[in-house]
Amino acid sequence: DGGITQSPKYLFRKEGQNVTLSCEQNLNHDAMYWYRQDPGQGLRLIYYSQIVNDFQKGDIAEGYSVSREKKESFPLTVTSAQKNPTAFYLCASSDRMIATNEKLFFGSGTQLSVL
């Protein structure tokens, strides 16, 4: 089945530690995205990538880093510079950068918590 796989489902971070969230898609989509969701708030865009080896900052990129070395993979690293990392992280992809009525496909999410 085609889709997006995020791992792990739950992740715990110690203070000062960098952690990496995995996102893999087999939909052959060009565009991939990382969102953060906090209780009572909408999804906020962290980073996005329209093509391999290229990515752009979203609205809340500080404290995060990404890479896009392969079309199917878009890992997100939450660095120690991110002081409030506890949130639900969602990876998504689309056939191309969102155009009229382009559909977003989401992974099942990673809940990151600070120990």
Next chain:
Amino acid sequence: RKEVEQDPGPFNVPEGATVAFNCTYSNSASQSFFWYRQDCRKEPKLLMSVYSSGNEDGRFTAQLNRASQYISLLIRDSKLSDSATYLCVVSSYGNKLVFGAGTILRVKS
């Protein structure tokens, strides 16, 4: 002011009821509009796109009012399984999507 605003609810309705949600957006240049459904701590899933002329999909009807900059979602004959958070999503600059915080719907028997 947030770019996309929704009433957080919760809307508590009995089975069989008709319920409507509105969502306002501030960017008059927005071109794409969607409603997504999200169950608790799961990924959002596309419910329907919203077209200028309005569109219907079974019990769900979506409408767009560009003059007043809002979109709406109407659910008829509510089912228990409709209980979820409904996210309003609007395209913004650079074709990025902006998500509303969501409206919680609880359908009770």
